[in-house]
Amino acid sequence: MILIVPPGADPTLRLAEVPDGATVVDVGRRFVAELTRQAARGALRTRSRAPGDRLMATAGTRALGDASRPRLHRLRGLGAVLGALHEPGHGVRLGLDDLEPADGSLESTVDVLRAAAAPAPYDGAMAGACADVPRGAVVRLVVEREQQVPAAVALARALLPRARRMELTGRWATAHAPALGHLPPFAGARLTPAPRGMAWELADPFGPAPDDGLRWRERAADPLPPDPWAGRVGLRELVGGVVPGAAAGTAGPSGPGRLPRLAVIGVCAAADRAVGRGGTELSWDRLASAVGTARDRGTTVVAELWLGAPGIPPEAAEESLARLEDTVDRVIGLRRFDWPADWGDPFWASTPVTLGDAGPDLARRRPVLDPDLPSAEELTALAAALGRPLARAGRLAPGRVAGAYLPPPGPHPDSVRGLDPDVVVGRRSTRADRALAVNLRTGTCSYVSLRVADAIDRYRDGYTLREALRPLSPRAVRALRDGGVLGQLP
Numbered sequence: 001m002i003l004i005v006p007p008g009a010d011p012t013l014r015l016a017e018v019p020d021g022a023t024v025v026d027v028g029r030r031f032v033a034e035l036t037r038q039a040a041r042g043a044l045r046t047r048s049r050a051p052g053d054r055l056m057a058t059a060g061t062r063a064l065g066d067a068s069r070p071r072l073h074r075l076r077g078l079g080a081v082l083g084a085l086h087e088p089g090h091g092v093r094l095g096l097d098d099l100e101p102a103d104g105s106l107e108s109t110v111d112v113l114r115a116a117a118a119p120a121p122y123d124g125a126m127a128g129a130c131a132d133v134p135r136g137a138v139v140r141l142v143v144e145r146e147q148q149v150p151a152a153v154a155l156a157r158a159l160l161p162r163a164r165r166m167e168l169t170g171r172w173a174t175a176h177a178p179a180l181g182h183l184p185p186f187a188g189a190r191l192t193p194a195p196r197g198m199a200w201e202l203a204d205p206f207g208p209a210p211d212d213g214l215r216w217r218e219r220a221a222d223p224l225p226p227d228p229w230a231g232r233v234g235l236r237e238l239v240g241g242v243v244p245g246a247a248a249g250t251a252g253p254s255g256p257g258r259l260p261r262l263a264v265i266g267v268c269a270a271a272d273r274a275v276g277r278g279g280t281e282l283s284w285d286r287l288a289s290a291v292g293t294a295r296d297r298g299t300t301v302v303a304e305l306w307l308g309a310p311g312i313p314p315e316a317a318e319e320s321l322a323r324l325e326d327t328v329d330r331v332i333g334l335r336r337f338d339w340p341a342d343w344g345d346p347f348w349a350s351t352p353v354t355l356g357d358a359g360p361d362l363a364r365r366r367p368v369l370d371p372d373l374p375s376a377e378e379l380t381a382l383a384a385a386l387g388r389p390l391a392r393a394g395r396l397a398p399g400r401v402a403g404a405y406l407p408p409p410g411p412h413p414d415s416v417r418g419l420d421p422d423v424v425v426g427r428r429s430t431r432a433d434r435a436l437a438v439n440l441r442t443g444t445c446s447y448v449s450l451r452v453a454d455a456i457d458r459y460r461d462g463y464t465l466r467e468a469l470r471p472l473s474p475r476a477v478r479a480l481r482d483g484g485v486l487g488q489l490p
Contacts, residue, residue: 001138007122008099008147012403016201031125032205039065057084059438060424076440078399091118096399099147106146107360116153139163143173156185171197179361185489194238235276239290257297269307271316279349288327302332309337332397334383338365425453
């Protein structure tokens with residue numbers, strides 16, 4: 001049997017449990033590995049016509065290909081590169097933690113089929129994977145996320161003539177088996193149910209890392225992995241010490257639960273109380289006590305703040321973020337609240353909720369019918385306003401991928417003497433004697449002299465910026481600092 005993981009999965013994870021005799025072909029990780037090799041050789045190019053894409057491809061390539069830099073910096077570079085690979089005619093747009101059809105939605109089979117039939121940046125990796133599948137093999141596609149569906153359709157089309165049997169497994173494939181069965185490539189596919197997902201473990205896409213092999217829990221409702229582990233934990237679990245018992249899926253004696261090395265909690269933006277992603281309500285003091293107990297037992301607790309939950313006014317977000325920052329080790333991301341299609345209880349955090357129809361045949365969410373909820377545009381603006389200082393401080397993860405949560409964020413840029421650690425030189429012009437410095441963490445760009453650009457390139461070798469900055473006026477230096485290029489000046 002050949003287990004194939006289509007692109008669109010988390011590239012910082014690999015399958016932790018494989019059936020006896022099966023071979024795993026992770027196309028997404030192959031694709032990232034090839035991009036990394038090309039970046040290291042300086043051979044990574046984009047044919048995008050958008051100037052911003054070309055700029056980000058250049059800057060991202062510099063970060064991705066530099067093996068001396070920390071994982072978070074290289075993940076930010078990978079995100080910039082993936083976003084810049086889109087070309088006219090491509091069916092999908094990529095991100096570090098996302099994939100979107102160039103036209104339409106992943107919740108519609110019609111849009112998915114159209115995206116799957118068009119070229120994609122990962123076509124070369126998929127062609128290589130298909131060539132490795134022997135004729136007459138049993139092929140099982142692992143579809144855990146909606147972002148994998150376009151590539152899964154394209155792989156099934158390519159492999160059907162040579163495969164003896166096509167199978168599907170994974171959380172997403174199980175939840176949407178009837179709708180997927182109507183897609184031509186999957187009409188005769190056999191489903192191996194995995195309603196709570198596959199078993200995954202950390203695997204750095206850039207090379208061996210200390211946390212490789214650490215088991216990962218993708219959702220708070222999933223079974224507890226064997227020790228050691230990290231991943232998402234519900235507020236109720238955190239207060240209760242996670243889960244009693246000695247092993248995943250087994251009942252054990254009562255007492256302290258098995259806490260992870262790192263716990264990711266979801267908290268909605270209420271000022272007067274802590275509300276979990278699933279609606280669990282706690283006082284802030286009780287949550288702080290639970291976090292303190294977890295810390296005492298060796299667990300780092302990070303949080304994602306969810307915006308736009310029912311019954312919670314957006315005006316509470318700023319105060320909620322401040323309370324959350326005082327409670328956990330780090331606020332690692334800002335998320336837009338949505339209502340999963342499989343949530344049937346019309347109550348959330350003691351609030352009755354009116355739900356609209358699920359709509360499309362691959363729907364992941366249902367609309368909450370509440371005129372007081374902020375619009376998507378308002379939520380985007382709110383997330384940008386709240387996230388700007390967090391990004392500037394280097395606290396936000398570069399994407400919602402497991403491998404971005406575990407490494408420490410590094411020093412606050414204002415404590416770095418000289419150069420912001422996530423700045424790279426994007427584009428140079430000898431004729432104009434200037435270069436464009438790009439901060440991969442904040443997205444800001446600033447023009448600098450070629451002398452400063454040379455200093456940026458040599459910064460990791462201990463070169464100081466004092467001499468490079470001396471010819472600049474104080475006003476110009478302040479502009480560099482305000483533009484996100486410089487931290488505390490030497």
